[in-house]
Amino acid sequence: MPTCIWEEWMAETTTVQKTEGRPDYSSYRPMEECDVAQRLATYPEVVEVLGGRPTEWAVREVGDGNLNFVYIVKGPNGSLCAKQALPFVRLVGESWPLPLDRSHFEHGALVRQAQRSGHVPKIVTYDPGQALIVMENLGRHKIWRNALIAGERHESAADVLANFMAETLFRSSDLSLDAASRKVEMVHFAANTALCKITEDLVFTDPYRAHELNRWTSPELDDTVAAIRADAEWKHAVQEMKALFLTRTEALLHGDLHTGSVMVSRTETGSEDVRIIDPEFAYYGPMGFDVGALMANLLLAFYAQDGLADDRSGMKDWLLAQVERVWSGFAERFTELWRTERTGDSYHRSLFEDVGDEEASAAACNTYLARLQVEAIGFAGAKMARRILGLAHVADLETIEPAERRAKQEKRALALARMLLVERHAIGNFAEACERARQVDGEER
Incomplete structure (x- = not known):
């Protein structure tokens, strides 16, 4: 400097x-x-x-x-x-x-x-x-993204990540913390403004306008990029997600949770270890952002498979299964924490369990998770698009050669990204999101 x-x-x-x-x-x-x-x-x-x-x-x-x-x-x-x-x-x-x-x-x-x-x-x-x-030193581990590119399957990763997200998000929210404690935490991490600004621009704004840091597979995607910048529905949807990112301070996020910030290992006996690294983007934001960011990278890995050298049909099915497994595991663990560790000022137990109304508490939890899942679907769409249209791309797609082959897979991923943003309420859940991913994959052949 x-x-x-x-x-x-x-x-x-x-x-x-x-x-x-x-x-x-x-x-x-x-x-x-x-x-x-x-x-x-x-x-x-x-x-x-x-x-x-x-x-x-x-x-x-x-x-x-x-x-x-x-x-x-x-x-x-x-x-x-x-x-x-x-x-x-x-x-x-x-x-x-x-x-x-x-x-x-x-x-x-x-x-x-x-x-x-x-x-x-x-x-x-x-x-x-x-x-x-x-x-x-996690020297025996490898970046999960690299393992996925190599076609390796670590069966415990989805379960560990589901529990990690449920536990870190729930326990840092006002479902667990009293309002005063959560506000102190929120104020502390609110000062991480520079890295939040990177997310605000690179994920939600720059990919949809002309910007010197943007890059894409050119000229193969030139017409696609022009169409996206003129797509009012897409831009409206992504700005709705940006508004949530800016204003909903639910929980302490990792802030950059993707397959490149997860490390995996497997011993000779088959036991696995999963670690989450690099939370420098941490701040208080919407819970669905972390969930959606991880899902986006699994879906990008899904579309990258056809661009790799060997037959990856089995790997594609496995990746979509991991998307559903992460959500189901997350919802199960979150629900368990709702029942056993809801000691904060939000959804206070005095209104539900303490007066014998466990049924109303369960219904409230289901509603909470349904809203969170829809938001996570939207964030997944935003994160998919930025990895193709913006500054920082993913090796899953970048390693595909020639450019024509890579662009074909990127167009499929972008088609799904639009659906996840614009139609997130109609999609409603990650099982349907995976079905849409399959449909796009078939239609674009």
Whole structure:
């Protein structure tokens, strides 16, 4: 980053941090591969895990994300993952500054997720001023997206993710927390404005207008993009979803839950482990956003299958089954929490169970979930479209060659994305959404 921009950013950020009690970044310095070991050696927790001397530690930069540096560090006794935020969007470069305090919110989200559900990396140490989180190394795991591209099936992933979403969303909402506690939490994460702005623009606005950061498979999708930008129903529907994103502060979201933020592993005996990573987009928003984001990526993976080399008909059926499995598991766990952990100020038990009206409570839960499912369907449509028309695409589709073949699959995905947005109320549930996915897949052949 040019010195003048860096100094301006630091001056503004330091003032904000001191005012709001967040980290002071005046001593922040990005790590480089050549000095990672030396700098990590200053943290006793790191030395204890790695063992030996820093000169014995092997450092490897592995970050393939859009925002951060990520290093794997191995020592005589163990290994760790060090993640440091950069003061700009790595995918774009130094022309797009980004506050370092996203690391502060990611750390806060990881702590809360560990308490409320688990299935996140264990934190070894956190240095707020360096925007640095050091955590366990998930070296035996692989990104779920990559596993899906390879045609691998991890049967436990849907169940773990369903429970994770139900538990983290329910337990951070006013169904579980008293109103005052939830408001304190909400205010804390409301300050994650820079990353919320990325979502607001890249998911809900930029794909539907001319913008320098947009990209798509061109010229194959040029006519499709022009038609979408002229589609009033589509734009109206996506703006309704944006309004929900902006205003419905239901629960603490992961904020960027997709198959690239899930890691999976399988041992020789067949046991599986699933972890959820990278919650730096965490903020209080509509529960359906996390659910829809995950579903969108499974549906994109479904449409990508025909563009891959071998016969993937069985994999396609399995992916749609996972969509339904995630929702059914989510609804089941959410309903259980409704019955057993509804201690917050919303849907207060004094109005239902405490006066013997369990039936009315169950009906209220069903209505709540029905509304949430419709919203999740709409968010899924928005997230599918942005991964084809906007800045950050998905490897599922990007790996398909030639471009004509990729565009064919992308057109199918976009056709479903429109349905999920415009017709979300008529679709109503993810079983029907999967049926629509099959119909589009057949019609577009």
